[in-house]
Amino acid sequence: MSDIITPQLGNVLGKSKSPYLLQHKDNPVAWQEFTPATISLAQQSDKPIFLSSGYSACHWCHVLAHESFEDPDIAEVMNKYFINIKVDREERPDVDRMYMTYLQATSGGGGWPMSIFMTPSLEPFFAGTYFPKARFKSLLVRIAEFWEEDKEQCQAMGKGAVESLKEMSGSIARIPGSLDDILATSPSTKIYSQLLRLHDPRYGGFTSGGPRSKGPKFPSCSMTLEPLARLASYPLPSEVDKDKATEMAIKMIKGIWLGGIHDWVGGGVARYSVDEKWIVPHFEKMLYDQAQLITGALDFGLISDPSEGEDDTHRTILEQNRRVCFDLAGDILEYSIRDLQSPDGGFWSAEDADSAPTKGARKSEGAFYIWDKEELDEILGVDAAIVESYFGVEKGGNVELQHDAHGEMRGKNILYQAKSLLEIANRYDKTEEEIRQTIRMACTKLKDRRDTRERPGLDDKILTAWNGLMLSALAQAASFLPSTYSIKSQCLPAAEKLVSFVKDRMWDVERRQLTRSWREGKGPGAQTDDYAFLIRGLLDLYEGSGKEEYAVWAIELQKRQDELFWDNTGKGYYASAPDEHVLVRMKDAQDAAEPSATSVSLRNLSRLSLLASDDYEVYEKRAEDTYLSIDEELKQMPRAFGYSACGLMDLEKGYREVIIIGSPDDPKTGEFLQIIRSVYAPYQIVIHLDPANPPVKIAERNKVVKSLLEGIQAGKDQGTSVRVCESGVCGLPARDTEAVRKALGTHAANLL
Structure with missing residues (x-):
């Protein structure tokens, strides 16, 4: 191969804010970030691009880095023949999504680290995930030779790949169908059959x-x-x-x-x-x-x-x-x-798999979490036999060789419940409660010891989308977790602190736009899932707290999501904003480790159609168009679109509004809320109407709430009550616990 003369590049990742990119700042590879300047450099030098995408807690990303990116000989080949770009897939899911779709289409699978070879024009022509060191080095050489000997073929392959991705993007208008057509294929039955089989x-x-x-x-x-x-x-x-x-x-x-x-x-x-x-x-x-x-x-x-x-x-x-x-x-x-949770309220993204087993040692997977039997014996003392029997501890370690690819856990133990409390109690002539207390105290001792070890690395960037998911979890826990769990009292304050952080740091009031991430300042612009997941969390927090400010912001965010990401041609939502360097603007309706932005948006639209019911038809039409944008997928493979199918099941069940009128300080209001929250009912939205602090902005968007509020102010409707509204018709007010249970269709006692 002939040498390609380009400006001498260095590794620029030390200037990044991404924890994943910073992990590679000392590699001998001349890593660049995914920026217009980098892409321009690749085009000027006429070098192919090697793009490596991953995330900070990814174990196999670390393996590839240790084996290859830290090796000077491999770095020399990479620097000589490629422009090398690192991408944090959590900060730039738009970039990652496009190339992951290509990887999955060409290999039948995907995952991280993702390794993409592409033309200087960003068109992919070869892809893979993790490559062992020797194979990776030979692959680099072969790709470099291929580019030099048949550049036109690489470019043709790349252009063909991009055209195929455009066809897969979901932005082409479809023949109009109907929700009835989708429902007639019984997605719920298909999901059940598929789950039963798997x-x-x-x-x-x-x-x-x-x-x-x-x-x-x-x-x-x-x-x-x-x-x-x-x-x-x-x-x-x-x-x-x-x-x-x-x-x-x-x-x-x-x-x-x-x-x-x-x-x-x-x-x-x-x-x-x-x-x-x-x-x-x-x-x-x-x-x-x-x-x-x-x-x-x-x-x-x-x-x-x-x-x-x-x-x-x-x-x-x-x-x-x-x-x-x-x-x-x-x-x-x-x-x-x-x-x-950070001191400021936002939640950090992840903790790594790897850490050093001893000071100064090379990091290995699970080192923070696994145990020698001898160490357990020393910590647990007289309780060692009981605790080790319960947790399946073995002298030579309990990790099977086929599950320890690099031999990092040899002779070590992972704690899991190997025997039941009853089995251990019978064996040691104790009660189950005595064993439970012994295990609890043992875990406290083990945590004290473990906290002296080097902790795994923390990915301390704050992602809007993931914080939206945690916001939902906190809000629902504040509503549904029994009060016997002491953590319940922390959930609502933690949720409200999270929202304050996002609104203060990650929301641009003037531009009405969210940012994707925060770490030492704002990161890239937000994606569709940032809006969708945060809207869901805000609606959950509104239901859990009764504070209309959260519902009002959710309504505003939905309007902005529609403005930024709605596809007027093919309907449904694009996954990201336009970017000239992301060659195909993809949609992402399929669920995976997270629900898709599409599926969450569908449920948000249904809930908002009840909360802001004066715009019911607008929300309903947008939801229907979104379902129809994935109608064939829902008909043929609903499990892959499971959360969207959940929305269809909610529609078939029938949504309802549960309106509770009463002061938050009134014990009766609390009693009624506990009954409401004792029932699994994702098909309902709870609307709070506090006469002393009326939801004026919700009333402006909901004629029923406005009418009830006017009745209260006129002295016509006094006292704490619950109304259930379905299909636009509200039932009579229920004013005692039995009437509330009857109105909700449940006879369950208050178990929370």
Whole structure:
């Protein structure tokens, strides 16, 4: 190959604010950021671009960096023949999304690190994920030779790829259909059948390989717990077994709670489990996983209502299920508020998988979380035998070799519940409560010791979208978590502090625009999911607090989302704003580790159509057009669009407004709210009307609220009451607990 003469480049990532990019600032690779100047440089030098996308908590990103990007010989090849660009996929999901779509289309799979080779015009012609060192070096050489020998072929491949991506972007107008056409294909039944086929009855959870797959297993709440909650609760076709839907969800929640994926010592849940038993995780902890598991666990805590039990045995099972669900939610909340909420109120993005096992040692996966038996013996003393039996501790370690790719956990133990409290109690002649207390005290001791270790790296950027998910979790926990959990009292203040942070730091009042991220200042502009997830969180916080300011901001944000991202041709929402250097403006309706912006927007629009009902037809039409923009997908593969399908199930169930009139200080108001919140009902929105502090701005957008407010001010409607409104018709006011339960269609006792 001939040498290509270009200006001498250095690694510029030291100037970045992204924690992921800063991890690579000392690489010998001349990393550049994804900027117009970098792209112009590639075009001037006529060099191909190597784009590497990942995130700070990504274990395999670290492996690729240690093996290749820190190697001077490989860096020499990269610097000589390529313009090398690093992208934080969490800050620039628009860039990542386009090339990930290409990677998935050409390889049948995807993931991070994502490695893309492209022309100086940003057109991709080869893609992969992690490459072992030797293979990566040879690949670099082959790609460089290919570019030099047949540049035209590379360019033709890149142009063809971009044309294909445009066809896949979802921006082409479709033949108009109808919601009835979609519903006629019974998406709910299809989701149930697919989940039933992929369910693992032994250990819980779902895998693409079916019940006998060896893993990995992801929570993927938007594709599992969210639709299962509807399937377990709504009147649906006879093909759907509601008890089986509940069983599948509870089995998964228990698998996570009992497994090593759950951090028994410090709380929270790891990204995913590499094995089928939920024992061996990839140890990174992501904010979006914490948030979604909180809401999913709360849902099934409500659904597992002991008062609905058919007999004592059934009631006991429901009570046990409820306890596991609420325990998981409470555990994750404690971890998230303690370790992920910044002093200013926003929530940080993630904790890494890797840390140094000893001072000065090379970082390895899970080092912060795993244990030698000898160390456990020393910390636990007389309780060691009990605790180690409970947690499956073995002298030679309990991590199977096939789940320890680099031998970093050899001889170590991951804590998971290997035996039940009853088994341990019988073995050591103690009560279950005594064992529970022993385990609790042991975890406190272990945390004290673990806190002396080097903590995994913290990704301390604050993402609007993920904070929106956590806002929903906090608001729902403030409403639905039983008061016996002490963390409940912290949830509403934490939620309001989060909103204050986002509004003060990440919202430009004059331009009416959000920013995507914050770290030492504002990051890139916001994406559609930033708006959608924050709107959902604000609506949840409004319902949980009764403060109309949150609802009013949600209405304003929805208007701005529509202005910035609505596709007037193909309908539905673009995933990002226009950018000349993002060659294809993609849509992103498919759910994955997070729900899609499209699916969350659909539910937001339905809720806003009730809250700001004077614009009901506007919201309803936008929601219908959005459903129709993905109609074929919902008909053919609804599980991949699970949260959108949840919206369809809510529509079939029928949305309703629950209007509560009363002072927040009135005990009766609190009693009525507890009854309202004792029911799993995502198809309703709770509207608060405090006579002393009336929701004037909501009344301007809702004729029913305006009429009720006028009646109160005229002295016609006094006292605390609840009204349920469905299909534009409001029922009579319910003024006592039995009447409220009857109006809500529930006889459940107040269990919160």
